[in-house]
Amino acid sequence: MSSFPGRMKEYSTISIDRFDKENLHARAYFLSHCHKDHMKGLKGPLLKRKLKFCLTVRLYCSIVTKELLLSNRKYAFWEEHIVALELDSPTHISLIDEVTGESEDVVVTLLPAGHCPGSVMFLFEGAQGTVLYTGDFRLAVGDAARMEHLHSGDRVKDIKSVYLDTTFYDPRFYQIPSREACLIGIKELIQDWISQSPYHVVWLNCKAAYGYEYLFTNLGEEFASQVHVNSLDMYRKMPEILSYVTTNRATQIHACRHPKDEELFRANRLPCGCTSPDGTPLRIISIKPSTMWFGERTRKTKVIVRMGGSSYRACFSFHSSYSEIKDFLSYICPVNIYPNVIPLARTVEEDIQAQALPEIVPIVQTSCYMDCTESNDDEDDEDEEGELLNSKPSVLPARHSSDPPSPKKAPPTWATFFKAEPVLTDESSELDNSQSSQALSTYHTTSQSPELFDEDDESESVHMTSSQSTHISDGGTETPSQLDTVPVQAELDSAAQSSKQNKIQTNQKPENDPHRPIEKEPAVRKDQSEGTDCTEAMSDSQVSSDFDLPQTPGSKAPHNDELKELYKKLASGEEVITRRGQQGSVCHHHSKK
DNA sequence: GCGATCAGTT
DNA sequence: CACAACTGATCGC
Numbered sequence: 001m002s003s004f005p006g007r008m009k010e011y012s013t014i015s016i017d018r019f020d021k022e023n024l025h026a027r028a029y030f031l032s033h034c035h036k037d038h039m040k041g042l043k044g045p046l047l048k049r050k051l052k053f054c055l056t057v058r059l060y061c062s063i064v065t066k067e068l069l070l071s072n073r074k075y076a077f078w079e080e081h082i083v084a085l086e087l088d089s090p091t092h093i094s095l096i097d098e099v100t101g102e103s104e105d106v107v108v109t110l111l112p113a114g115h116c117p118g119s120v121m122f123l124f125e126g127a128q129g130t131v132l133y134t135g136d137f138r139l140a141v142g143d144a145a146r147m148e149h150l151h152s153g154d155r156v157k158d159i160k161s162v163y164l165d166t167t168f169y170d171p172r173f174y175q176i177p178s179r180e181a182c183l184i185g186i187k188e189l190i191q192d193w194i195s196q197s198p199y200h201v202v203w204l205n206c207k208a209a210y211g212y213e214y215l216f217t218n219l220g221e222e223f224a225s226q227v228h229v230n231s232l233d234m235y236r237k238m239p240e241i242l243s244y245v246t247t248n249r250a251t252q253i254h255a256c257r258h259p260k261d262e263e264l265f266r267a268n269r270l271p272c273g274c275t276s277p278d279g280t281p282l283r284i285i286s287i288k289p290s291t292m293w294f295g296e297r298t299r300k301t302k303v304i305v306r307m308g309g310s311s312y313r314a315c316f317s318f319h320s321s322y323s324e325i326k327d328f329l330s331y332i333c334p335v336n337i338y339p340n341v342i343p344l345a346r347t348v349e350e351d352i353q354a355q356a357l358p359e360i361v362p363i364v365q366t367s368c369y370m371d372c373t374e375s376n377d378d379e380d381d382e383d384e385e386g387e388l389l390n391s392k393p394s395v396l397p398a399r400h401s402s403d404p405p406s407p408k409k410a411p412p413t414w415a416t417f418f419k420a421e422p423v424l425t426d427e428s429s430e431l432d433n434s435q436s437s438q439a440l441s442t443y444h445t446t447s448q449s450p451e452l453f454d455e456d457d458e459s460e461s462v463h464m465t466s467s468q469s470t471h472i473s474d475g476g477t478e479t480p481s482q483l484d485t486v487p488v489q490a491e492l493d494s495a496a497q498s499s500k501q502n503k504i505q506t507n508q509k510p511e512n513d514p515h516r517p518i519e520k521e522p523a524v525r526k527d528q529s530e531g532t533d534c535t536e537a538m539s540d541s542q543v544s545s546d547f548d549l550p551q552t553p554g555s556k557a558p559h560n561d562e563l564k565e566l567y568k569k570l571a572s573g574e575e576v577i578t579r580r581g582q583q584g585s586v587c588h589h590h591s592k593k
Numbered sequence: 594g595c596g597a598t599c600a601g602t603t
Numbered sequence: 604c605a606c607a608a609c610t611g612a613t614c615g616c
Contacts, residue, residue: 001607036608044596167606207603209607259609262603288603291605318606 010128032135033119064118113137116211129160176321185303220244249274289316
């Protein structure tokens with residue numbers, strides 16, 4: 001769950017994925033994807049009112065996100081204020097203060113995030129440096145290298161800060177099976193089941209959130225059928241999704257939902273109530289997509305787990321694993337890393353502090369991130385079994401250096417979800433309980449034994465239970481909403497105009513940036529281990545017991561009082577250097593050669 | 594009655 | 604069993 005307060009240190013007049021409280025004063029808004037925890041305040045009356053007076057305020061997002069957002073009427077009032085941007089198209093934006101007229105320019109580029117349809121990362125470039133807000137993301141190892149706009153020429157851009165999806169930023173979540181592997185497991189399970197008879201059906205127990213669409217499309221493709229869902233409205237303009245989903249219940253694959261669906265399932269009913277035409281009871285299995293993770297040295301990774309009876313869990317993750325995050329970071333080598341997800345259960349006392357902690361605190365400041373893992377074997381948390389595949393380098397993906405970025409290669413498979421071509425759509429039925437069930441077709445007589453999926457029960461170290469508490473007290477001292485009811489300066493919305501093909505050069509080096517990385521070579525060789533001075537530590541205030549990251553060597557934990565002061569300063573927008581005791585320490589980036 | 598928040602569930 | 608959302612209780616306006 002995102003706990004990003006909305007604003008970044010470098011470009012504080014814009015708000016991202018957060019629309020309440022202080023964010024009401026932003027000059028521009030950005031939405032990385034359409035999940036509720038990133039839309040806090042977005043339908044609020046305060047914001048609605050602001051839009052009436054602030055004529056230059058816009059909401060920037062991907063085309064798909066705009067489509068999904070507007071498919072919910074509660075956000076319809078945004079329609080005239082949304083600027084939908086193409087992926088990978090640097091766009092100039094003027095951030096205008098409508099009161100003073102002062103203005104700041106940034107160039108934003110949307111990068112595919114692979115988290116759900118329409119999800120993007122925002123790359124901002126301007127006078128305050130290049131910063132990346134990742135939103136939530138699921139990228140595979142090596143994906144960063146394939147993103148053209150992270151590069152300038154044949155080297156990685158100097159990235160000052162990254163605001164990072166830290167959901168699984170913990171060595172416990174070292175690996176999560178790839179999308180492809182998960183898909184294969186799910187396909188096998190489904191194949192084995194539905195091929196037994198037309199009465200064998202599967203229910204995909206998906207949560208009410210975007211992100212399962214690629215499952216639907218792949219399964220639809222694989223089994224030459226469509227997946228039953230509750231509604232098609234949101235996909236109205238997304239033909240490549242639309243063609244694989246249906247509201248017709250006569251299919252063997254369901255992803256429909258009902259408030260009591262689990263209960264219904266236990267009674268051998270589908271959420272939609274579908275039954276077979278001839279009264280033969282359906283044989284239903286449920287498959288619940290859920291995240292499964294494995295330690296660094298775990299050899300086999302089960303992708304399907306039988307829960308007993310006819311329910312299964314299938315591996316599925318919306319977020320990158322620890323090793324995927326590491327790979328991403330080690331490639332882009334940001335100077336600062338700020339967590340977007342702070343998973344900790346605070347004590348009451350800490351909660352008090354938290355009220356004054358609206359701002360993000362860097363968890364890492366270093367000019368060389370990688371190699372850090374070399375030194376500390378992040379508590380070998382429970383990868384008991386020594387196994388092969390202990391290729392240490394896996395932490396630090398080898399390739400890079402000599403590998404010139406290959407932006408040509410197909411970026412994260414989700415590219416297709418970023419298209420939203422208008423398409424004529426019919427409206428579809430509702431839940432008319434009863435008939436309408438044409439005979440279930442597709443009768444595969446290939447009966448098979450149900451034992452495909454990874455069935456290695458050798459002590460595998462799977463999931464641990466931790467408490468990724470979603471209770472992070474809402475940062476931000478509530479300030480009386482000084483709703484800027486300001487005179488409107490009908491400044492042309494040239495601001496909102498996309499001047500595409502602005503291949504901006506990113507060699508701007510903000511002069512007054514104390515954190516400025518020293519001539520960074522993006523490409524990182526992973527062989528030398530000079531990284532002992534690299535830091536990998538969360539600000540103590542942010543560290544939950546779940547994370548236990550080693551503290552920066554040579555640094556000391558600030559006391560509560562110090563932290564309080566710091567938070568106050570941050571809250572007031574005062575410039576604060578939060579650099580943590582690692583002054584002279586530098587991770588030299590060796591040239592790629 | 595609406596919305597925000599929290600606790601509990603899934 | 605790890606996401607993200609829904610439900611219901613409570614509180615305030």
